[in-house]
Amino acid sequence: METNERKNDRRVKYTKAALKQSLLEQMRDRPIEKLTVKDICERADINRGTFYAHYSDPRDLLSQIEEELMSEILKSVERSLQIGDISLLLADIFESIEKNRDLCSVLFSEYGDKAFLKRVIFIARDQSIAEWKRIIPGAKREQLEMLYMFYANGCIAIIENWVQNGMKESPKELTTFIEKISTNGLLAFQ
Amino acid sequence: METNERKNDRRVKYTKAALKQSLLEQMRDRPIEKLTVKDICERADINRGTFYAHYSDPRDLLSQIEEELMSEILKSVERSLQIGDISLLLADIFESIEKNRDLCSVLFSEYGDKAFLKRVIFIARDQSIAEWKRIIPGAKREQLEMLYMFYANGCIAIIENWVQNGMKESPKELTTFIEKISTNGLLAFQ
DNA sequence: CCGCGTTAAGAACACGGTGTTGATTATTCA
DNA sequence: TGAATAATCAACACCGTGTTCTTAACGCGG
Numbered sequence: 001m002e003t004n005e006r007k008n009d010r011r012v013k014y015t016k017a018a019l020k021q022s023l024l025e026q027m028r029d030r031p032i033e034k035l036t037v038k039d040i041c042e043r044a045d046i047n048r049g050t051f052y053a054h055y056s057d058p059r060d061l062l063s064q065i066e067e068e069l070m071s072e073i074l075k076s077v078e079r080s081l082q083i084g085d086i087s088l089l090l091a092d093i094f095e096s097i098e099k100n101r102d103l104c105s106v107l108f109s110e111y112g113d114k115a116f117l118k119r120v121i122f123i124a125r126d127q128s129i130a131e132w133k134r135i136i137p138g139a140k141r142e143q144l145e146m147l148y149m150f151y152a153n154g155c156i157a158i159i160e161n162w163v164q165n166g167m168k169e170s171p172k173e174l175t176t177f178i179e180k181i182s183t184n185g186l187l188a189f190q
Numbered sequence: 191m192e193t194n195e196r197k198n199d200r201r202v203k204y205t206k207a208a209l210k211q212s213l214l215e216q217m218r219d220r221p222i223e224k225l226t227v228k229d230i231c232e233r234a235d236i237n238r239g240t241f242y243a244h245y246s247d248p249r250d251l252l253s254q255i256e257e258e259l260m261s262e263i264l265k266s267v268e269r270s271l272q273i274g275d276i277s278l279l280l281a282d283i284f285e286s287i288e289k290n291r292d293l294c295s296v297l298f299s300e301y302g303d304k305a306f307l308k309r310v311i312f313i314a315r316d317q318s319i320a321e322w323k324r325i326i327p328g329a330k331r332e333q334l335e336m337l338y339m340f341y342a343n344g345c346i347a348i349i350e351n352w353v354q355n356g357m358k359e360s361p362k363e364l365t366t367f368i369e370k371i372s373t374n375g376l377l378a379f380q
Numbered sequence: 381c382c383g384c385g386t387t388a389a390g391a392a393c394a395c396g397g398t399g400t401t402g403a404t405t406a407t408t409c410a
Numbered sequence: 411t412g413a414a415t416a417a418t419c420a421a422c423a424c425c426g427t428g429t430t431c432t433t434a435a436c437g438c439g440g
Contacts, residue, residue, distance in 0.1 A: 011407060011416050033223035038397060047418050052399065114304070132376060139379050147379070149351060150344035150371055157343035158336070181340055185375030186322060189329050189337070201387055201436065228426060237389045242428065 016054060018044040023061050024106045031111040032062055066107070066116050069100055073120060081123075086131055087175050089124050094171030097159065101167065108163045117159065121152045151182050206244060208234040213251050214296045221301040222252055256297070256306050259290055263310060271313075276321055277365050279314050284361030287349065291357065298353045307349065311342045341372050 022044035026035050035058045041048045055061040073096040080089040097104045097120075108117050128151075129144045136144075155178055162169060169177075180188040212234035216225050225248045231238045245251040263286040270279040287294045287310075298307050318341075319334045326334075345368055352359060359367075370378040 009408065009416070015417075031223070033221070036397060037399090048398090049400080049419080050417055053416080057398095136376065136379050143379065146348070146351070146367075147371065147376065149347045153347035154340035154344040157339045161336070161339060177336075181337065181375065183375050183377060185371065185373050185378065186326065186337065187374060189333065190326050199387070199437070205388075226426060227428090238427090239390080239429085240388055243387080247427095 012054075015046055015050055018046055019051060019054070019061060020065055022046075023058060023065070024103070027062075027106050027111050028109070029111070032058055032113070062113065065103070066113065069103060069107070070116075070119065072096065072100070074123070077123060081127065084127060084131075086124060086128055087179055089127065090178065091171045091175045093120060093123065094159075094174050097163065098167055098171060105163050108160050110164075112160075114156070117156050118152070121155050121159075125152070151178075154178075154181070202244075205236055205240055208236055209241060209244070209251060210255055212236075213248060213255070214293070217252075217296050217301050218299070219301070222248055222303070252303065255293070256303065259293060259297070260306075260309065262286065262290070264313070267313060271317065274317060274321075276314060276318055277369055279317065280368065281361045281365045283310060283313065284349075284364050287353065288357055288361060295353050298350050300354075302350075304346070307346050308342070311345050311349075315342070341368075344368075344371070 019040060022040045023035065025043065026040060037048060037051050037058060040058060040061075041051050055064070073093065076096050077089055077092040080092045097108075107113055125148055129141070129148055132139065132144050132147070133141075139147075158174065158178065162174060209230060212230045213225065215233065216230060227238060227241050227248060230248060230251075231241050241251075245254070263283065266286050266289075267279055267282040270282045287298075297303055315338055319331075319338055322329065322334050322337070323331075329337075348364065348368065352364060
């Protein structure tokens, strides 16, 4: 208790891991709102009461999984954020997703969490808007925010498609594709 | 029974209208998955058993509301679909949304139905891809589909933002904005 | 305006998931 | 090994579900 602050107990680790895996398995079949604590625990072979010792509900469990992934992504884009290169930043994000393939193939699938993917893409928001402001000095801030929303949601769709089709393209290819669309539009594909 | 085919009974009309209104009111507070038949009926002051005489669950009720709106939208874009003008088609869709302001301000809001808005935007899919194919003969079909996905999701975000901020811009303005982004990209805003 | 047919209301039911409790067993860490 | 901690187990009241049956109200057509 004094040394480990009740965190490193193997029993706790096992329980949490089993519950997480069970949740992710079930999310392949239905959205988080339709999952029951009962089902998650049965598949994990964990007592239902134990679930409530760690999480308040399935959504809480999912949130903790997401926060773990988010901090990992944030760590791996740290450098690009400081450098201030958007294409580097985008590529970093794609690589993080690729590294967490198993997890992301659930989180960004049919019954995944669109709001979370949105948060991930919005990591690049301030920087993108700032860079655009330099390129297009005439544009108003509000207009640039609208543009970011447009492109961000396009990106999200591309990522969802990418993940669901087995991530065949490389992060580099995706970055190039998205940069082409955003800077030059359809005409870039002539 | 013979004449009206059990459809025009005022009691039925009232019940359905009350349930629909109640559902839409509740959808301002939480997503469809969190709504209960009990709550919907209590707010509508309709017996819970009566609900099941018309709908199987809240999702079914929502679907019927959506189908009504969809067929209205389809009717009003009919002409543009035949003419084959994408900007006309887009403007028509925006006008339909504007006409159904009250309904759409719920359906396309925080707890709305993203899948439905996607269906609405995808009305323009085949036509857009066909037109792009003329403009950009070199592009592959798969690439154009990817492009449509990208732009469609951008559009969806624009619409959500538009509806949630009180629909201040006109359908024409929106159409122009989207056309600018899609054909020329960021550079169009210099 | 009446009466037949339809619809809504109301009460009751079993069912299943929830969230919590207290007692017991098992495991871990030092 | 022994004290601390975690997991199990059984039980609980609670709540929403979906269905059934009876009764009351309503509306439509004649």
